[in-house]
């Protein structure tokens with residue numbers, strides 16, 4: 001089945017599209033025009049969740065007994081299905097969460113590439129032979145799946161994030177229960193349809209939609225879930241970590257960021273401006289890797305600020321399906337209100353709002369907000385400390401590069417960071433001293449490559465890494481084998 005705009009999306013349990021036992025649904029709205037309903041999603045209960053987890057448990061043994069190559073083949077088929085439906089799924093994403101259509105297409109293509117990458121992983125080695133002290137014994141490691149993995153995902157990357165968790169979970173032999181963000185559950189259902197079209201056996205992947213406090217909490221508490229992988233807010237992440245720890249389940253958390261870009265005195269300013277805009281304002285600043293603190297050496301502060309302002313003023317805000325739009329709306333009313341409240345907070349704490357930060361004229365029924373640029377920001381202000389998750393850039397002036405790195409590290413988060421400089425020594429100090437899981441030189445803070453490990457330091461993650469070959473560490477357990485005749 002292919003869902004049409006405005007249709008009701010069911011849960012996917014044991015290979016079948018199934019309405020919730022509650023009989024209740026919630027609308028998913030278009031943030032560019034909340035009068036448009038993208039679809040209705042199931043407001044599920046614990047009973048639906050229990051059925052889905054039962055199905056995933058039943059499917060587990062047969063799935064783990066397939067060869068990695070056979071599981072990989074099914075992922076290749078899911079990739080082909082997603083590729084065939086790329087435009088349709090990207091359009092649903094734009095309508096459901098607001099990012100521009102080109103960005104949504106890019107994300108969907110990334111989903112295809114992730115599926116193909118992990119399909120290939122089904123053929124790669126999973127262990128090592130380790131010399132035993134007993135010369136007559138063979139000792140080696142192998143890996144086994146966790147069992148049933150609960151996948152709890154956010155709304156900001158509704159295709160890429162579910163896929164970068166589901167694909168490795170499946171190829172390493174786990175079965176999956178997906179609980180997508182309610183904001184983007186219609187898009188998620190279309191991704192699940194691609195797995196269905198690929199012919200995955202019933203129960204191997206299941207999806208239940210509903211409130212985080214009901215279905216998400218149910219996943220935390222359910223003994224049948226052996227591992228939970230999560231991306232989202234720090235508050236929810238901590239709840240998941242504590243709940244999983246309490247009952248001995250494995251967990252992996254990717255959470256917030258307050259990512260800096262450092263613009264050194266010798267930087268290529270045009271490059272730095274373009275990267276600050278792209279890293280900070282693409283997807284309306286709603287990326288955990290988005291640039292939000294712009295730390296600039298005083299020698300180039302004024303020219304950098306001028307160039308940045310000139311470019312930001314040119315950015316057109318509007319419906320992501322309009323080809324002339326550069327930046328779409330916030331994904332929801334609550335995101336829009338959060339951004340507006342941080343703009344107020346920045347002003348009241350004494351920073352200077354140079355541009356934007358208001359609801360633009362003619363916003364109609366959309367959750368639009370102009371990109372905002374703040375000057376005279378001090379490191380202890382809320383806009384320099386807390387994750388805003390919106391299009392707000394805070395300019396911070398520093399004298400030296402040492403002060404820049406110290407300021408960049410003065411945060412509870414440690415996800416990504418970038419520097420613009422031509423000096424190899426400055427690059428190396430930054431690479432060594434920056435407390436972040438992703439450090440980028442002469443490139444924007446956002447932009448994750450699917451074949452490389454991704455994750456944060458400090459409060460940004462559970463110190464695990466996802467994507468690339470790092471994914472095997474979470475989705476499997478190592479078994480050390482000792483064999484003697």
Ligand SMILES: NC(=O)C1=CN([C@@H]2O[C@H](COP(=O)(O)OP(=O)(O)OC[C@H]3O[C@@H](n4cnc5c(N)ncnc54)[C@H](OP(=O)(O)O)[C@@H]3O)[C@@H](O)[C@H]2O)C=CC1
Pocket residue numbers: 152153154155156179180181182183210211212213215216217220231232233234236237239240254255256257287288335338387388389
């Ligand atoms: N690191 C990142 O990439 C992201 C960070 N965020 C940050 O979080 C803020 C709030 O966004 P929000 O969408 O509320 O983030 P949440 O962390 O609440 O949502 C992420 C996922 O967790 C689910 N969830 C919510 N409550 C619970 C719970 N008690 N137990 C288990 N799962 C739960 C959500 O379900 P449901 O959608 O049904 O509530 C969703 O699927 C943003 O402003 C931003 O700062 C948000 C998204 C992504």
Ligand SMILES: O=C(O)CCC(=O)C(=O)O
Pocket residue numbers: 156157161231286287288289446447448
């Ligand atoms: O920057 C990216 O491509 C990924 C960002 C991300 O993982 C997130 O926002 O959750």
